[in-house]
Amino acid sequence: MGRVARVLLDAPLPQLDRLFDYEVPRELHDQVAPGVRVRAPLRSAGRMVDAYVVEVLDHVESERPLSELDAVVSPVAVLTPALYRLARRAADRAAGSASDILRLAIPKRMVRAEKAWAAAPEPTATDAPPELRAWASGVLAAHPGLSTALAAGERVAVDATPHTVTLGADPTSRVEVGVWAELLAAAAAETLAAGRSAVLVVPDHRDQTQVEAVLEAHGLGEAVVRADARRSGPERYAGYLRMLADAPCVVVGNRSAVYAPVSRLGLVALWDDGDPLLSEPLSPGVHARDAALIRQELDGCALMLAGHTRTSDVERLVAVGWVRELPAARRSSPRVVLSATREGEARSRVPSAAFAAAREALASGPVLVQVARPGYAPVLVCAECRRPARCAQCAGPLHARRPGAVPDCGWCGRAAVGWACPHCSSDRVRMASAGSERTADELGRAFPGIRVIIADGDHPISQVDARPALVVATRGGEPHALGGYRAVILLDGDRMLMADDLRIGESCLRWWSNAAALAAPGAPVHLVGVTGGVARALATWTQPAYARSELAERAPLHMPPTVRVASVAGTTPEVQGALEALRAAVPALGADAVLGPVRVDPPDAAGGENSARVGGRTGSARAAGGDDEARAFVRFDYALGTAVTASLRASVVAAALRTRRPAKGRPPGPRNTLKVRVDVPDLDL
Structure with missing residues (x-):
């Protein structure tokens, strides 16, 4: 042959x-x-x-x-040997397919972009002048040993300095960025000066813009390759072809940028790995942090995990010695004040101490007010019985877009004209929480003559000037202020902590820390109405200690990330068969390793968005094979990961083979519904 x-x-x-x-x-x-x-x-x-x-x-x-x-x-x-090894290893770890990984990593072919690339001259390496090396060394020197660790290809965890810095001397074009962006850019510049490529992975376009601004300010704009979904198909494909060239480059992008097939990779840096945007929703659902860890092991490059907070996942890696912690030479933290309503003081959403701090700060510059949710009244309740107001059509939550407006449904969008409470028949509602727009209205009345700026999903703002202003922003949508905010007020913290989520403490600490990092040096940061361990961690700026305490509490309960967790969902026979095969293939699994299976039913007979989705899936399963849907969780140690994922993957393949297209003339069999997802963040999916 x-x-x-x-x-x-x-x-x-x-x-x-x-x-x-x-x-x-x-x-x-x-x-x-x-x-x-x-x-x-x-x-x-x-x-x-x-x-x-x-x-x-x-x-x-x-x-x-x-x-x-x-x-x-x-x-x-377009498929390099290193990229194939990475895709194969990441897919095996997640019990998925390598082609699904490559579909995220390799953009579609664009003929015109390919022809233009073939006709263009070969890219050349970017020179690193002495002043660039000196700047990069100075920035990295804030963390002793970091430059040496990156050159040696180590895995390090870095707690970024929680401050901002202004780029540009021209007042009309100045840009405010986080010190963390300088840290990532300096690490990339030093890697590029050594003749190697760097990959910088950030959660969203706002973070990406900051890193790109620092690289551009120091003359590295030509070496930057952008990898994000905002770019057109031809631009993405042209950027991918640039990555394949021999000349080193700096790739800056979102979660899929971790697979960038650059030549002579020297560094992979990941910013804020606790952000859910770095978790891939598409199959097989490999988190960018896990892909970066696999890539570092395969390619021998350096890996830097940086953030204002420390996730429990990274802290576990530090505890087992897989990642080395590199603290800053000089500890720097915001001035955090835990504000609460004083005894005898009228209950107020903004306590007197925070109100006085905002009034004093507005004399010199902008003040940031962080809220939990956008809109005017995101939650409505019955004025009589205080039960949540629900849509009569789909049982979705009702909210109000402005004062006196007819409530509408957050799921189906229908206006709730003539609404009446099904429990007490009252036709009146009241606002149970205030969104960004209502907060802006209240603060506008409390501070007359001060401009109020709203920053949320409907009003995206990246930067405000240094003039006095009240900036009301939702978590994660806070714009930068030139020179930093003169005060930061963190509202709705108690409501944020009430979310039914295993990692809600970590998430809140990350939201608050990122907002506090936008404050000017010495500016007060008021956390309103929150006490306990997470509040103390913010006030003392000891986020790694909080992550360690979270790990210590989860270990006896066998909760992630102290163990790995896989979700197995499908029809009841499929799930039971997969679990039986798993127990036979991995006898080392403990007796309490499997939780379930439990039946998955529509949560509400009235229907609704979630129930329609689950109910529709259940209905199709019943129609096809007469079986209800079920779900189970499998908890297993990291040492058993290879065996567990291989067994679960084999069950998925076996289920797919049983349901493949029948021979001509034969009736179709039941549709395959067995789904496996590994490394789920918690047990509430």
Whole structure:
């Protein structure tokens, strides 16, 4: 037999997640090479599918004749050996398919962008002048040993300095960025000066803009490759082709940027790994932090996990010695004040101490007020019985967009005209919480003559000037202020902590810490109405200690991240079969490793968004095979990860094979509904 190509099919079916051998036609011998895209016939489906060539062999023994490749889609080798190893390893760890990982990493081919790239000259390395190296060394020197650790390819955890810095001398073009952005940019600059590439992964476009601004300010704009969903298809593909070039570069992007196939990788830096935007929602759901850890191990590059707070996941890695903690040479923290209503004082949303601090700060500059939710009245309750006001059509929550407006549903959008409480028949509602718009109205009346700025999802703002203003922002949407905020007031903290979430304490600490980091040096930060461990951690700026306490509390309960957790969902027979196969394959699992399975039912007979989704899925399962849906959780130690994920993946493949397309003339079988997701953050999915 002649030349044979081993290819990975770009198909979502789990049973196709392996390498297939295809014979290379003689006319394609010069075009087929490892990494190129090809078209391959899939005999079981009777159609052509896209595929990536992983390996080309001169001779392979086969018991039957092989199908021939149909065509070469592009001569560009877009799948590097390192990227394939990373995708394969990440998929195996998450019990998923490598093609799903590659679908996130490799953009679609754009012919015009590819032709323009082929006609353009080869990129060259960016020179690093002495002043750039001196600046980078000075920034990294704030954390003793960091520069040496990055050069040696170590894994480090860094607590960023919680302050901001102003870029640019021109008053009309000055930009305020976090000190953390300078830290990441300096690490990338030093890596680039050593002739190696850097990958900087941040949660969203606001963080990305800050890092890019620092790199541009220091003359590294030409070396930056942006990797995010805001770019058009041709721009993304052109950027991907730039990553494949031999010249080192700095990739700045969101979660999928962690797979950037740069040459001579020297650094992967991840900012704020606790942000949920870094958790991939698409299958197989690999968190950017886990992908970065795998990549560091495979490529031998440096890994820097930075943030204003420390997640329990990173703290666990520090505790076991897999990641080294590098504290700053000089401890710096905001001036946090725990504000509460004093005894004898009328109950107020903004206590007198915080109110006085805001009034004093407004004499010199802007004040930030963080709230939990956007809108005017995001939660309405019955004025008589205080039960939540629900839509009569879908049981969704009602909210008001402005004072005196007819409430409307947050799920279906219907106006609740003539609403009446089903429990007490009252037709009156009251506001149970205040959103950003209502808070702005209240503060505008309390501080007449002061401009009020709203910053939330409907009013995105990235920066405000240094003039006095009240900036009311939702968590995560706070704009920067030139010179920093003269005071920061954190409202609704008690409501935030009431969320039914295992990690709500970590999340609140991260929201508050990121907002406090926007304050000017010495400016007060008032946390209103919150006490306990999370409040003390913010006040003393000891976030790593809080993460350690969280780990200590979760360990006896076998809760993540002290153990890994996998969710198994599908019809009851499928889930039970997968669990039985798992126990047989991994006898080391403890007796309490499996929680469930439990039946998944619609939560409300009235329907609604969630119940319609779950109920519809259950209905299809019943119609197809007569079985209800069930779900189970599997808790297992990290040492058992390979065996557990392999067994769960085998169950998914077996279920898919049982439900594949039947032979002609035979009735279709039940649709495959077995789903596995590994490393779920908590047990409430």
